[in-house]
Every structure is written in C-alpha cells, then in structure tokens.
Amino acid sequence: MLRTALRNVFAHKARLLMTMLAVLLGVAFVSGTLVFTSTISEAFHKSSQKGFAHVDVSVRQDNSDAPEGRGSVSPISQRTLERAGDLPGAKSATGVVSGFAALSDKDGKLVGDGFSTNGANYYAGDNGQGTDPRYPMKSGKAPRAPGQVALDAKTAERTGYKVGDTVRMSIDGPVREEKVTGVFTTDAGNVAAGGTLVLFDNASAQKLFAKPGEYTEIALAAQQGVSQTALKQQVEKILPAHAEAVTGKKLADDESKTIESSMSGMKTSLLAFAGIALFVGIFIIANTFTMLVAQRTKELALLRAVGASRRQVTRSVLIEALAVGTVAGLAGMAAGIGIGAALRTLVGKMGTMPSGPLVIEPSTVVTSLVVGVVVTVLAAWLPARRAAKIPPVAAMGSVHAPATTRSLVVRNTIGALFAGAGAALVLLATSMDDGKAPMGLGAGLLLIGVFVLTPLLSRPLIAAAAPVLRMFNVSGKLARQNAVRNPRRTAATASALMIGLTLITGLTVIANGVQKGIDKMASDSLKADYTISMANYTPLSPDVDKKLSSMDEVTATSPLRNTPAEIDGDTEYLTGVNGATIGKLASLDFRQGGWAGLSGGKKVVVDTETAKSKGWKLGSTFEVAYDDGKKGTFSVGGLYKGNQMMKGILADNASVTPHMAKVADMQILAKTKDGAGAKVKEALNKQLGNNPAVLVQDKKDVSEGVSQMISLMLNMLYGLLAMAVIVAVLGVINTLAMSVFERGQEIGMLRAIGLDRRGIKRMVRLESLVISLFGGVLGIGLGVFFGWAAGELIAGAGLDTYTLVLPWGRLGLFLALAALVGVLASLWPARRAARLNMLAAIKTE
Incomplete structure (x- = not known):
C-alpha cells in the first residue's frame, strides 16, 4: 500500500502542484514570520546588552507605592549621586536625565520617529571637565555650555549635520537654536530603532527635563572584582525614599522582555493571517483529494476487491497527503527563510532596527514541517474516509452515486443551526457592553454555517446569473450546468474566495465608519478653528x-x-x-x-x-x-x-x-x-x-491625519490578506484544471458535435467567472454584516458618532476583483480544455 500511495503521488504530480503551492504559501508565511520576529528580537536583545554595558547597577525612581496619577514623589538628588560615587564598590557614578527633544532637519521637518526623538545629559563629572563613557565622541567635542549640543552619528548621517552647524529644535514648544559641537556613537535602543538622541551639557539638561540638581537615574560602574549583586547591596543602604536599585543585567533582560512583548502583537497578527491563508488552503486540499479519489474510484475498488481493508485504503490516501505536506512544508520553510531575510533587509534599510544575523531557531523548522504536514493530512482525511467507504462492486460498476438526499438534509440542517446560532450571537453581542468575545464566537459560527450551507446556496445564486449566461448561447448554458453539477465542489472552491473577501469587506466597512464618526465628532464638539x-x-x-x-x-x-x-x-x-x-x-x-x-x-x-x-x-x-x-x-x-x-x-x-x-x-x-x-x-x-x-x-487636518492612519492600516491588512486571496486563486485554477481532466470525454463529445475551441474556452471561463462571483457575493454580504456588527460595538465603546458607511465604490471594486480572479484563474484550464484531442478524449474511460 505504501508503494501504491507513492506511485499515485508521482502519477499525479501536475494535479498536486497547486495543492502543494497552497500549503507552501501558508507555511512560508508562518516560517517567515517566525524567522523575522526571532531575528528582530535577537538583534534588539544584543543591542540592549551593549546599551547597558557601562551600567552595573542603576538607581532609579520607584513610584509603585505612590498614589495613582501623582507622578514622581521623590527625585534623585545631587547628594544621592555623590553618596553613590563614594561607595567602596563603585568605580564611577553617572547622573542621568532625559526627555523629549524634537530635532528639525535642514528642510524644517521633524527627524526621528516622534516618540523616539529624545534628549539627554552628557555627564562630564562633578567638575564638568570629564568624559561620559556612554557617549564616545566620533568627531568634535562634548557640549559644555548652554547653546551647545551633540548629535548621534546615525542622525548626523541622515540629516547631513556636521560639527559647527546650527540646528533648530524644540523641547516643549518654543523653537531653540543650538550649535553642534560633536557627533557621538551609541548603542541606545531608541537610536537603533530609528530615533534620535541629542545631548546637552548637564546643567542645561536638568533645566530642560527636570530641575537643577535633580536626576531621573544614576548609573554605577563596579570596581574590578565587585559583582553587580554586591554593588547593589551597598547601594541599597543609601537609597532615598521611593527609589530602587537594579542590576545592569536585569535592566538588559527587562528591556529585552519589553521588546519581545511589543513584538508579540505583530507576531500574533502575522501568524493570524498565515492561519487564514492555511485555512483557505484546507478547502483546496480537500477539494483536490476529493477529485483525485473520485477519479480513482475503480482503482480503489479493485484494491478492496483483492484484499485491501478500508483502513489500508484510507492509509494510502493519507500517505499521499503526508508526502505532499512534507515536500510543501520543506519548500515553505525555505521560502519563509527568504521572506524573513527580505523583511530584515527592508526594515534595516529603513533604519528601524539594529544589525544582526538571521536567526533560524529549531522551533521554526519544526513548526513549519508540522504545520505543512498536519494541515495537509487533516484536509485529506475526509476524502480518504469517503474513499474507504465505497463498495467495491458499486465502484467497479461505475454506479457509485453522489451524496444521498439524507446526507444533504443532515448537512443543511447542521449548517442552518450553526448559521442561526452565529447570527443570534453576533446580534446579541451588539447590545452588550463588552461583546467582543461573543461576537468573535458568533462570527466564527456564522462563517462555518454559511460554508456548510454553500452547496445549498449555490443553486439559487448561480441560477440568478442564468439570464446573463444565456447571452453566450450554448457556452453560457453549459457553464451554468457545470457550476451547479457538483454543488459541494463549487461550494468549496467559492468558499476559499469568500473568506478572504469577508475579511477585506468587513475591515473596509469598519474603517469607513470610524472615519465618518471621527469627522462628525470633531465637527460637533469643536467650534475652534x-x-x-x-x-x-x-x-x-x-x-x-x-x-x-x-x-x-x-x-x-x-x-x-x-x-x-x-x-x-x-x-x-x-x-x-x-x-x-x-x-x-x-x-x-x-x-x-x-x-x-x-x-x-x-x-x-x-x-x-x-x-x-x-x-x-x-x-x-x-x-x-x-x-x-x-x-x-x-x-x-x-x-x-x-x-x-x-x-x-x-x-x-x-x-x-x-x-x-x-x-x-x-x-x-x-x-x-x-x-x-x-x-x-x-x-x-x-x-x-x-x-x-x-x-x-484645523478640523480637515485632524480628519486627514486619521484618514491617512486608517488607510495605512487598511493597506497593510489588504497586503496580508492578499496571501489568502492568492491561495483562493490557486484553488479555482486547481478545481477547474481537475474538472477539465475529469470531463475530458464530455469535452471531446462537445467538440465532436460542433462546439469549437473558442466555445470550449468560453464555457470554462464562464464557469470560473460564475463560481468566483458566487464566492464574491457571499464574502461581501458577510463582510458588510460583520462590519455593521463591529461598528455597533465601537459605538457602544465610546465612539457614539460612529456611522455605518457602505463604500459602494470599494464594494464594486471587490466584486470586480472577484470576477478578475475568475477570469485569470480560468486561462490555463480553458486553454488546456480547448487543446484536448476530441477522438482521444472520447475514447477515455
């Protein structure tokens, strides 16, 4: 049975290629996400360790027991700094003070990333004539007096500022003009992430970011032979109220954990979209194996007749799936490593991450393979089970019937129950104060219910296209009949596209409603210009x-x-x-x-x-x-x-x-x-x-700012969801190609009785178009419903000016894209159908 299964894999290489591509794309997305996030986390972790290389113990404010909202209750004074420097285990003590400092480039535009545009002090010792080991000067000298600043090397490079230039900047509103006296290097995390760092002399920094004689932190370096723990114990004896001592190792570890935590949201989002692509791929895999099993009905029946058990037949189909999933998983992992490397290069060129090697963890390799294999085998299990249930005599006599009326009734009943429960939960969630969890559950149930009901829905919806298809004469009539001939196959093909368009439409409706709500709130609340x-x-x-x-x-x-x-x-x-x-x-x-x-x-x-x-x-x-x-x-x-x-x-x-x-x-x-x-x-x-x-x-600027942010977010989501749509396109191509192969004898007969090649091509294209539009209509309808429901939650959460806005232009564009998907997906199968030799096709059993 193992040899038989492997032989079937090699015998159907072309048919399994699309299935392999579908799995490959989903696995590539998963492995690429894991490689990229691991690489970034490791790079920032190494950067954190470098950034705290000169800090063995830090004394900082601890406001955890202060009344909520009260700010700093006890700043760190010059006296505390002097006492820390006199400790027997301390080699040096550096006072630290920092805050927001906006730097303008030569064109008057803000440099950096807004929140990462910082200013800090250059601590030159008690006499002001020493050096600060945190910021070695690359050129020029450190700021020593008011009106002088030093810039980090990355900022100086991208702005073109040099020693001797005058820069314009702001701390809290008024413009300041400062002279650049030096350019320094630093491993500070915000600079590595694309921000800026401007250094002032100690007195100026205290005046700008705190008060004279006050610091936000003290960084201590230990004497040789003194451990960080030992120095911390000495420091704890001189701590003022509401202050704490933290080792440099803990600071680096905490910053690393913060970075990992901030990365987890992006990682989860990317993996969610990869999951959507894989979920869509399940339909393609199931469709492919269903059609392969149907085409090999007699072969499987013969195996049963010569002694193979049901379990062996099921196992042979699953072995095929295992082989496909393994190859697709390995290829997807390799493609994912390439995606991760490309993303690292792209982000690196943007200057938003420190340099570092590509990190490929063993867990990434294992996850990629497991995902590829498990998804493929699970999707192939149901077709394999069906194959094993075929009675040998019925299969060899070609009398094996499609799904019985009873099975269709059971399927439709289950689908109706799921869809009804899901819709009820979504509607109930809209009236709840915190209905996110019920709405998520309801949306999932409704989506599953509609998927189960898709074969039932396909007949009336595709029948609605009959008047248009009649315009194409015989080709149009045949296309409609082919689309409804096997409702389950049509449903599985259309559902892959439906899921992608549901998400895209829902997000678009929500975004437009939020935009309209903010516009209305601004105009209703503000009289100010x-x-x-x-x-x-x-x-x-x-x-x-x-x-x-x-x-x-x-x-x-x-x-x-x-x-x-x-x-x-x-x-x-x-x-x-x-x-x-x-x-x-x-x-x-x-x-x-x-x-x-x-x-x-x-x-x-x-x-x-x-x-x-x-x-x-x-x-x-x-x-x-x-x-x-x-x-x-x-x-x-x-x-x-x-x-x-x-x-x-x-x-x-x-x-x-x-x-x-x-x-x-x-x-x-x-x-x-x-x-x-x-x-x-x-x-x-x-x-x-x-x-x-x-x-x-003005109000228009506020609206445009929100609009740009929403548009950027939508474009990113569209890009991520494009993976699911690409997988859906592969599914349409795969289904049509295998359908053409399955109907080879029929197509040959049509050619023999007078339907020309152009008519055959038109028939396949119209069938593809109808299936794609069917999926598009379902997806847009569900997306509008989910968008409305999510909007009700948003309105209840505080944005009561939220207004449901149906972006008819975009909805029309989405439907047109669904039609385009159908046309493009049909090109190769239609060409293949038209090139079939009619006599050879008629002879095919």
Whole structure:
C-alpha cells in the first residue's frame, strides 16, 4: 500500500502542484514570520546588552507605592549621586536625565520617529571637565555650555549635520537654536530603532527635563572584582525614599522582555493571517483529494476487491497527503527563510532596527514541517474516509452515486443551526457592553454555517446569473450546468474566495465608519478653528498660548491643562480650560446647566458618566485635594455627554494652574477672525517659529491625519490578506484544471458535435467567472454584516458618532476583483480544455 500511495503521488504530480503551492504559501508565511520576529528580537536583545554595558547597577525612581496619577514623589538628588560615587564598590557614578527633544532637519521637518526623538545629559563629572563613557565622541567635542549640543552619528548621517552647524529644535514648544559641537556613537535602543538622541551639557539638561540638581537615574560602574549583586547591596543602604536599585543585567533582560512583548502583537497578527491563508488552503486540499479519489474510484475498488481493508485504503490516501505536506512544508520553510531575510533587509534599510544575523531557531523548522504536514493530512482525511467507504462492486460498476438526499438534509440542517446560532450571537453581542468575545464566537459560527450551507446556496445564486449566461448561447448554458453539477465542489472552491473577501469587506466597512464618526465628532464638539499640540502629544510650554493670544488674527484661545487631584478618596484628573472663552471654542452636549459660572473658579462641568459614578447632580458640591497638598471646593454647574475629544471634570485654569508643579498645556484651542485657511495657518506656524515639533491642525487636518492612519492600516491588512486571496486563486485554477481532466470525454463529445475551441474556452471561463462571483457575493454580504456588527460595538465603546458607511465604490471594486480572479484563474484550464484531442478524449474511460 505504501508503494501504491507513492506511485499515485508521482502519477499525479501536475494535479498536486497547486495543492502543494497552497500549503507552501501558508507555511512560508508562518516560517517567515517566525524567522523575522526571532531575528528582530535577537538583534534588539544584543543591542540592549551593549546599551547597558557601562551600567552595573542603576538607581532609579520607584513610584509603585505612590498614589495613582501623582507622578514622581521623590527625585534623585545631587547628594544621592555623590553618596553613590563614594561607595567602596563603585568605580564611577553617572547622573542621568532625559526627555523629549524634537530635532528639525535642514528642510524644517521633524527627524526621528516622534516618540523616539529624545534628549539627554552628557555627564562630564562633578567638575564638568570629564568624559561620559556612554557617549564616545566620533568627531568634535562634548557640549559644555548652554547653546551647545551633540548629535548621534546615525542622525548626523541622515540629516547631513556636521560639527559647527546650527540646528533648530524644540523641547516643549518654543523653537531653540543650538550649535553642534560633536557627533557621538551609541548603542541606545531608541537610536537603533530609528530615533534620535541629542545631548546637552548637564546643567542645561536638568533645566530642560527636570530641575537643577535633580536626576531621573544614576548609573554605577563596579570596581574590578565587585559583582553587580554586591554593588547593589551597598547601594541599597543609601537609597532615598521611593527609589530602587537594579542590576545592569536585569535592566538588559527587562528591556529585552519589553521588546519581545511589543513584538508579540505583530507576531500574533502575522501568524493570524498565515492561519487564514492555511485555512483557505484546507478547502483546496480537500477539494483536490476529493477529485483525485473520485477519479480513482475503480482503482480503489479493485484494491478492496483483492484484499485491501478500508483502513489500508484510507492509509494510502493519507500517505499521499503526508508526502505532499512534507515536500510543501520543506519548500515553505525555505521560502519563509527568504521572506524573513527580505523583511530584515527592508526594515534595516529603513533604519528601524539594529544589525544582526538571521536567526533560524529549531522551533521554526519544526513548526513549519508540522504545520505543512498536519494541515495537509487533516484536509485529506475526509476524502480518504469517503474513499474507504465505497463498495467495491458499486465502484467497479461505475454506479457509485453522489451524496444521498439524507446526507444533504443532515448537512443543511447542521449548517442552518450553526448559521442561526452565529447570527443570534453576533446580534446579541451588539447590545452588550463588552461583546467582543461573543461576537468573535458568533462570527466564527456564522462563517462555518454559511460554508456548510454553500452547496445549498449555490443553486439559487448561480441560477440568478442564468439570464446573463444565456447571452453566450450554448457556452453560457453549459457553464451554468457545470457550476451547479457538483454543488459541494463549487461550494468549496467559492468558499476559499469568500473568506478572504469577508475579511477585506468587513475591515473596509469598519474603517469607513470610524472615519465618518471621527469627522462628525470633531465637527460637533469643536467650534475652534485650530488645535495646537506637540507632535508626540507631550505637554506644551505656556509660552505657546501667550504667543498665539498676542496675534491680531486670533480672537480666542483656551489651553487645556491636566492636573491630578484627590476626590472622595480617589485620584481624578481635573482638566483646566479658559472659562471665559471655552464656550466659543467647544460645543458640548449639555444635558443640564452649561458653561455659566465656570470662569468664576467656583464651578465645574462634569460628564454624565463621572457624575453618575460620584453620585453628583446639578448643584452638587465636592472637595478636592490638589497635588501640592492644598484643598478647594467646587459645585457642579453643568452635566454634559462626554466623547473622545472632551470628557471628565472641566474647571477654570485660574483654579487649576496655581496647584501645578510645572505649568504645561496638553493642547490649545484657537479661534481666528477669518476662520480656517491656508494663510491663517501659515501665520500661526510663523508665529510659533515654523516649529516641526508643534502641530497646528484645523478640523480637515485632524480628519486627514486619521484618514491617512486608517488607510495605512487598511493597506497593510489588504497586503496580508492578499496571501489568502492568492491561495483562493490557486484553488479555482486547481478545481477547474481537475474538472477539465475529469470531463475530458464530455469535452471531446462537445467538440465532436460542433462546439469549437473558442466555445470550449468560453464555457470554462464562464464557469470560473460564475463560481468566483458566487464566492464574491457571499464574502461581501458577510463582510458588510460583520462590519455593521463591529461598528455597533465601537459605538457602544465610546465612539457614539460612529456611522455605518457602505463604500459602494470599494464594494464594486471587490466584486470586480472577484470576477478578475475568475477570469485569470480560468486561462490555463480553458486553454488546456480547448487543446484536448476530441477522438482521444472520447475514447477515455
């Protein structure tokens, strides 16, 4: 039986090729993902180890036991740094302070990756004349005075800045001009990931990112012969309150774990799409083996007649699947290694990862082979089982009938139950507060149910295309009959395409609804013409509001400031606004009261959810304890429905600002005389020094920013789902090719009675087109339903302005792509059918 199985594999090489390709693509995606993520994780792990090579023990703030939202309770002082340096096991102690620093390139654009554009201190010792071992100078010298900076070598290379150049940058809003005195090398992780690092002298860095004489961290190097653990024990004796000592090894390990954790989301997403491609491939494999078994019915019956048991027949088919899966798994693994290498090169050229070797772990090899073999064998199991059940006499007499009425009734009943339960769960989930899990389960059940019901659905839906197919005369009529002749085969072929289009359509509907909802929320909530914020949404300097307010074009501004405060034993955030002007800049959905009285400093407006949780009503009074220890009393002057742009407790800045340790604005709302326009925006940017770190946005800019982000996300998802669509195309080609082979005698007879080659080609193409459009219609219909249901969840989660938008243009494009898939997939099978020798085909049994 083993020899028989292997002989059949080699006898049907061409027919199994498409199946092998389907498995190969899915396995390549899996192994490529594993290779790529392992390579990146290893590269960043090595980079982390290098980055902490000069740190044996770190003293840093530990705010784990501080009240929630209270920030740093005990900064690390110069005195602690001096005491750490005097420890017997310490070779050196370096004070560290860092924060956000936006650097502009020569064209005025922000350099780096926004959140990875950092600034730090060059610690030159107590006397300021030493060297910082963390940052060896490649050229020039270290910054020693205000107005001087040093740039990392990668940033200097990509921007073209050299020693002696003047750079424009920003820390919290106002533009600063600094002279480049040096270029240094570093193994810092954010620089390896494509960010920037700008060094200031120690005093300037403290002034910018902390306070004079304060640090965020102390890095200690141990004396020769002193272990990191021993030094840590010495450090723990001098630790101030709310500080902790951590070894350099733990720092490197923690950063490595953080990187692995951040990579896990991408890894999971990529593997999910690989799983979708493999799931689609299962239909192709099952289809292929079903057709192969059907074509070898007499052969298998003869084996049964000469003594082979059912188990042996099943085993012979599974051995074929095992051989196909093994070859496909090995080829897929090799292709995946190539994909991983290509992705590493691509990401490396973008400058977003450190250099390192390609990592191929043993688990990747094992996983690739197991996935290829298991998927193929599982998909072939049902056809193998069916083959073993064929009665030998019936099979040899060619009287083996297709599925019985009873089996079809059972199948349709199961499908209806699955589809009904799935649809009910999805509908129920839309009314739940957290319906993600039920909706996911319901979507899976509905998808399975529709797949099981696809043979039943194929007849009426394909029959609907009959009027169009009649236009193609005999070829059209034959194409329709061929498409419905074997509903199960048609269903399996169409289902592969259906799954891909379901996901693509659903994602598109959701994205369009979110875009529309955000547009509506911005237009409903804001009267302001412009919002001003930092590029990475860190706090702005109060000087920005002063500069805007001094402009003739600006009629009203309101900075938004956040500060923590204790209310009824809980830490809440108060949002400060300009009570006198906020009514001209924001439009809230007030259920009771309004802005009146806010500018007096005694009243606040509260969103309805917060008021409900606190038991407040209009006119309720409550006491707050500010972060500086002082207390105040407010009354509720208005209740409004919160949204993603404004929610919480809004108070006048006159009440909030005096209690802030460092006054900073999260955002500024501004209204101008002439409304939003290119000239006004240009004037605002000019007033702020054409600062690349500051975003001046009107409502259109906010919408376009969201739109670009959604479009980028959609394009990435389309690219990933394209793998499933490619596999589906292979399935259509495979099914048609084997169908042509199976119907060789019939095609020969059609040629003999007068149907020319062009008619044969047209028949096969129309059959392929009908099957593809059938899968496309099902996929788009399911995708729209899932998109609507997910939108209801999104609306319930806070974006209540979410609106269902059916992108008719894209839906039409998806249907056209389904038709194109059908046409392209039919080219080779149609050509093969047309070239069949009619006499040889008629003689074929």
